[in-house]
Amino acid sequence: MRALLIDDERLARAELRRLLAAHPEVEIVGEAVNAADGIQQITALKPDLVFLDVQMPGGSGFDMLAALEEAPEVIFTTAFDQYALQAFEVNALDYLQKPIQAARMAAALQRCSLRHSRALAYATAGVPAVAPTAAKKLFIKDGERCWFVGLQDVRLFESDGNYTRVYFDDHKPLMLRSLNQLEERLDPQRFFRASRRHIVNLDYVDHVTPNDAGGLDLLLRDDLEVEVSRRRAAQFKSLASW
Amino acid sequence: MTNDRPLLARLNWYWLFQLAGWNFLPLLMLAMSPGADHTPRLYAIAAWGVVAGLLISDVWHRLLKRQIRNGVRISWKMMAVAILILGALHAGVQTIGYLVIKPMGEVHGLAWVPGVLMFWWGVYLVWNIFYMAVLSLRRANRLEQEALRLEISAKDAELRALQAQVNPHFFFNSMNSVRALIYEDQDSAAQMIDQLASVMRYALQSGQHDTVPLAAEIEAVQAYLAIEKIRFEERMRVSVEIALGLEQVRIPPMALQTLVENAVKYGVEASPTGSEIRIRAQRMDDGKIHIEIANLGAILPFANSTKVGLVNTRKRLALALGSSASLDLTENSGWVRATMTLPEAA
Numbered sequence: 001m002r003a004l005l006i007d008d009e010r011l012a013r014a015e016l017r018r019l020l021a022a023h024p025e026v027e028i029v030g031e032a033v034n035a036a037d038g039i040q041q042i043t044a045l046k047p048d049l050v051f052l053d054v055q056m057p058g059g060s061g062f063d064m065l066a067a068l069e070e071a072p073e074v075i076f077t078t079a080f081d082q083y084a085l086q087a088f089e090v091n092a093l094d095y096l097q098k099p100i101q102a103a104r105m106a107a108a109l110q111r112c113s114l115r116h117s118r119a120l121a122y123a124t125a126g127v128p129a130v131a132p133t134a135a136k137k138l139f140i141k142d143g144e145r146c147w148f149v150g151l152q153d154v155r156l157f158e159s160d161g162n163y164t165r166v167y168f169d170d171h172k173p174l175m176l177r178s179l180n181q182l183e184e185r186l187d188p189q190r191f192f193r194a195s196r197r198h199i200v201n202l203d204y205v206d207h208v209t210p211n212d213a214g215g216l217d218l219l220l221r222d223d224l225e226v227e228v229s230r231r232r233a234a235q236f237k238s239l240a241s242w
Numbered sequence: 243m244t245n246d247r248p249l250l251a252r253l254n255w256y257w258l259f260q261l262a263g264w265n266f267l268p269l270l271m272l273a274m275s276p277g278a279d280h281t282p283r284l285y286a287i288a289a290w291g292v293v294a295g296l297l298i299s300d301v302w303h304r305l306l307k308r309q310i311r312n313g314v315r316i317s318w319k320m321m322a323v324a325i326l327i328l329g330a331l332h333a334g335v336q337t338i339g340y341l342v343i344k345p346m347g348e349v350h351g352l353a354w355v356p357g358v359l360m361f362w363w364g365v366y367l368v369w370n371i372f373y374m375a376v377l378s379l380r381r382a383n384r385l386e387q388e389a390l391r392l393e394i395s396a397k398d399a400e401l402r403a404l405q406a407q408v409n410p411h412f413f414f415n416s417m418n419s420v421r422a423l424i425y426e427d428q429d430s431a432a433q434m435i436d437q438l439a440s441v442m443r444y445a446l447q448s449g450q451h452d453t454v455p456l457a458a459e460i461e462a463v464q465a466y467l468a469i470e471k472i473r474f475e476e477r478m479r480v481s482v483e484i485a486l487g488l489e490q491v492r493i494p495p496m497a498l499q500t501l502v503e504n505a506v507k508y509g510v511e512a513s514p515t516g517s518e519i520r521i522r523a524q525r526m527d528d529g530k531i532h533i534e535i536a537n538l539g540a541i542l543p544f545a546n547s548t549k550v551g552l553v554n555t556r557k558r559l560a561l562a563l564g565s566s567a568s569l570d571l572t573e574n575s576g577w578v579r580a581t582m583t584l585p586e587a588a
Contacts, residue, residue, distance in 0.1 A: 008514070009415070009473050015422035034514040055411075057514040079414035098418035 001025060001113060004047040006032040006064075007077065008057050012098065016051055016077070019105050026109065035059035039067055047072055049112060054078040054085070054095075062141050066176070069185055071139035071148060073112050088146050119150055136185075140166060142173035155220055157182055157191075157199040167224060192236060194218065194228045202239075256303070263372070264295040267365065283345040290339040298332055299369055306373070316374075325370055329363035336362070397561070409503060412470075413442070419473050434472055437465040448495035452562045456523065456533070457489035459498045466499065467519065470506050477516025478506070485524040491531055491584060494562040500555050501535045501580045508578065509537025529586035536579045541571060552580075559584075 003026050007013050013031050020026050029045050032038040035058045042050065050072050052061040065071055076095035078085065085095055094108045119137060136151045149168050156167040159179040165172050183193055194200050200218060207219040214230040228236050268288035272280065302324065309316065336358065340349055416438055423431035444462035448454070460482070467480050502519065509517030517538035525531055552571060559567040559582065566585040571578070 008477075008511075009419065010475060011419040011422040011426075011473065012415075014426065015418060018422070018425060036514070055511070057512050079412075079418065080410040098414050099421045100418070 001048040001073075001116065002027050002029045002045070003049040003051060004028075004030050004032060004038075004041055004045060004072075005051045006038045006041075006056070006061070007051070007053040008033050009053075012053065012077070015098075015100065019100055019102060022102065023106070023109055025113070035061070035064040038064050042068060042072060048116060049073045049075065051075050051077055054081045062139075062146055065139040066141035066146075068139065069181075071137045073116050073137070074139075074148070075108050075112060093148065119152075136187075138166070138175070140173050140175045142175065145173065147171065147173060151186070151191075151201075152203070155201050155204040155222065156224055156226065159197045189239075192232075192239060194226050194232060194236070196229075198226050200226050259372070259376075260296055260299065263369065264292045264299075267295070268292060281345065283343050287336075287339050287343045287345040290343065291336055294332055294335045294339070295365075298328060298335070299366075302328060303373070310377075321370055321374075325363060325366045328366040330359060332366065333358050333362040412466075412503065413438075415473060416469050419469075423472065430472065434469060437468050440465040441469065445496060445499070451495055453492035454495045455489060456484070456491045456493055456498075459493060459495065460484060460521075463499055463502050463521070466502065467506075470510070474506075474510050474516060477513075478510045479516075479518040480521075481518060482521045483523070484521075488523050488525065488531060491523075492563070493533070493582070493584065494555075494558040497555050497558055497582065498533060498535070500551055501582070504551055504580070505535050505537035505578070508542065509539045513539060531584040531586075533582040533584070534579055535581075536577050538576055539578050540576075541573045541578055555582075 003020070005013050005016050005028060007016070017028060020028060026049070029047055030041050032041045035056050038050075038052070038056075038061075041047075052065070052074050054061045054076050055078070056064070061076065065074065074094070076085070076093070077098055077100065078095055079098045085093070094111060096104055096108055138147075138149045138151065138154070140147045140149060147168075149166065153168045154166055157179060158165040158167065160174060162176065162178060163174040164177050164179055164182060165174050179193075179197070179199060183191075183199060186199065190202055191199050192202055200220065204220045204222075204224075205218050206221050209217045209219075211217045211227065213227075215233045216228040216236060218226045218228060220226065268291055272284075272288065306316065337349075340346070416434070420431055420434050420438065423434060441462055444458075444465075464482070467478075471478055471480065498521075502521065505517075505519050509519060518536075520536040521534070522536075523531065523533045552569065556569045559569055563584060568583045570581050570583070572581070573579075
């Protein structure tokens with residue numbers, strides 16, 4: 001795994017390097033010292049894993065993640081930020097408390113590589129040509145609450161002004177991203193632009209029925225209903241092997 | 243424990259009042275009838291009345307006490323009924339006394355009954371009014387004492403809470419840095435541990451005194467800044483200027499430390515480029531002492547923790563040095579300044 005270290009303190013980064021020396025499977029590809037630097041390096045280096053200090057100069061680690069197009073695997077490092085971490089839903093959050101203990105580091109890396117390979121398997125399932133770096137994950141920050149969501153768990157994206165509402169599990173937070181921005185990044189084989197307002201995950205479509213307007217009504221698992229406009233209905237039929 | 247209480251508190255006031263009250267009654271009556279024959283029988287009936295009064299009212303006192311202890315509210319209606327019963331009871335006992343002792347010869351007819359009843363009802367009305375008055379006075383006193391005690395303990399707890407401010411974020415980050423430093427530069431690591439120990443010891447002991455000399459606080463602040471300097475390296479610069487003769491000025495412990503921590507948090511930790519931390523103490527022309535802590539940056543409108551820190555420090559200044567001590571936070575041309583103003587005498 002290719003890892004990036006983000007921490008404003010040189011000694012904290014040195015300590016991470018020293019701890020990671022015991023894990024040859026982790027290759028450190030770079031270091032960043034603040035949020036802006038972090039965004040730049042993540043975009044440029046596309047690391048699989050980021051060690052991220054929660055408290056950083058020029059914006060918190062959370063704000064930095066929310067600004068990214070897609071989130072890498074993240075292991076948070078923190079001295080004492082219990083309150084900040086409470087913002088998280090339990091899903092897939094890994095954090096290490098400074099000073100970091102070697103055993104904790106090993107456990108976190110293990111969990112992380114497990115998640116990573118699972119996400120990779122999903123992203124490349126049936127599409128062997130796709131590069132194995134396409135493991136996709138979203139980081140969503142809505143108000144004080146944060147989520148890491150694997151794309152495989154998202155049922156529906158719904159446009160809401162400049163925001164997009166993301167439906168997954170029992171949650172539907174808003175993220176500051178337009179539907180068009182999201183569409184560019186999503187795998188068209190799996191995520192279908194049903195209309196101006198909706199992108200639907202085809203894995204979750206349960207029933208398809210033609211409607212009066214010449215389009216289609218999709219019934220998703222968990223009873224979400226989405227309308228496919230007439231213009232896109234033909235595309236839908238050709239895409240799905242219904 | 244009872245022996246430690248003053249004589250006045252040790253006296254049994256209930257019985258003193260009881261004896262005084264019940265003896266006062268026949269003495270008054272005897273005094274008001276100077277012309278009558280003061281026969282032994284008259285004294286006997288008077289004593290009979292005194293004993294009866296003491297017994298009846300004491301039984302009632304015990305009943306009342308038990309009711310109050312059980313949390314029963316004493317209502318006016320209950321008192322009125324009690325007075326009627328008590329008065330009638332005593333009138334009855336007194337009648338028996340007259341029948342037995344015959345102080346005024348044989349008792350004839352019933353014409354005296356309403357008068358006697360009215361008299362004893364009156365006596366018990368007065369008794370109960372006194373009793374209740376004493377009771378409520380005592381209760382008011384106790385409540386006042388309770389309130390005072392609560393206020394004192396609240397102040398105590400508040401002061402203690404305000405002083406126990408070892409910042410865990412700082413502590414664990416320092417531990418992390420020291421760990422890294424051990425592999426890099428053992429001497430620096432050892433020195434950092436010494437400094438960390440001084441800061442922690444100072445913070446933990448700060449609760450023992452209301453005020454400390456400025457010099458002691460500055461020493462702890464210097465140790466703290468030395469640690470932060472290792473963490474933030476070139477992102478933090480420090481300058482400290484303490485005017486001569488101010489070393490013994492008293493300040494609340496951790497007051498300066500809290501402000502410096504804030505300055506580091508917002509000036510250095512939150513900023514990619516960091517800041518200089520300036521600490522300056524000087525005597526102004528009006529004799530007041532200004533202690534100023536400055537950092538580059540802006541006052542954040544939503545920084546709640548700053549507000550809490552400031553409010554706490556203000557409270558501690560006021561608690562320790564009185565209302566003439568103050569703390570102000572200002573922002574001017576890119577610098578945020580926290581200024582403690584201490585009264586001249588301090």
